[in-house]
Amino acid sequence: MMEADKTQILTNEEIEILQEIMNIAFGKSAADLADVIDTHVVLNIPFISVMQVQELPAYIRGHVKDYNNVSIVEQHFWGRFSGDALLVFSSGSGKELIKMLQHGEQVILASDPIEILERETLMEIGNILIGACIGKVAELLKDVVTYTPPMIVIEKYYEDAISSSELDPDKTAIVLKTDFSFTDGNVSGFLFLVSSNESIQWLKEALKNFIEQYE
Numbered sequence: 001m002m003e004a005d006k007t008q009i010l011t012n013e014e015i016e017i018l019q020e021i022m023n024i025a026f027g028k029s030a031a032d033l034a035d036v037i038d039t040h041v042v043l044n045i046p047f048i049s050v051m052q053v054q055e056l057p058a059y060i061r062g063h064v065k066d067y068n069n070v071s072i073v074e075q076h077f078w079g080r081f082s083g084d085a086l087l088v089f090s091s092g093s094g095k096e097l098i099k100m101l102q103h104g105e106q107v108i109l110a111s112d113p114i115e116i117l118e119r120e121t122l123m124e125i126g127n128i129l130i131g132a133c134i135g136k137v138a139e140l141l142k143d144v145v146t147y148t149p150p151m152i153v154i155e156k157y158y159e160d161a162i163s164s165s166e167l168d169p170d171k172t173a174i175v176l177k178t179d180f181s182f183t184d185g186n187v188s189g190f191l192f193l194v195s196s197n198e199s200i201q202w203l204k205e206a207l208k209n210f211i212e213q214y215e
Contacts (some may be wrong), residue, residue, distance in 0.1 A: 073126025
């Protein structure tokens with residue numbers, strides 16, 4: 001699909017509405033996360049991009065710090081709006097999060113327990129952020145979603161973590177990306193929501209209905 005065609009999937013007005021909805025959703029997820037790790041979470045205004053799913057690995061390479069090794073929490077969600085949520089952390093984020101949860105105390109464990117603790121920590125953070133964000137979007141757009149248990153990849157080369165060869169070349173994705181950081185630690189990440197063409201069509205109608213409530 002040509003770039004000119006992809007930009008027509010969402011109008012400028014629809015993108016603005018969706019950005020506002022994502023702002024509300026991430027306010028909810030940031031509050032939930034702050035309750036768990038006892039630190040302030042800084043969220044930037046979400047940026048919305050339209051691309052073919054196969055372009056995701058290159059997009060991560062261009063936008064994620066230390067992209068050569070990334071950790072990814074992936075969760076599938078189903079509803080009238082369905083797709084995959086990918087929470088991407090740059091290298092070293094898992095260990096930094098462990099330090100934050102330990103309030104700066106030195107954690108000395110063997111390599112295997114550290115890897116397990118890192119996996120569990122990223123899984124918990126991913127569960128909170130993805131669940132709160134998707135749940136709030138669904139609530140605002142009058143949808144109900146269900147989830148699969150999250151899957152996680154730890155410290156893997158980005159093209160192996162998200163291989164373009166495994167992605168459907170015929171799908172066009174709306175990528176809803178926001179980066180977040182924690183004031184008490186050097187951690188940042190990106191959340192990508194990737195949907196099918198059918199879900200995008202439902203989303204356009206839902207956004208129209210959402211804005212009509214306020215007109």
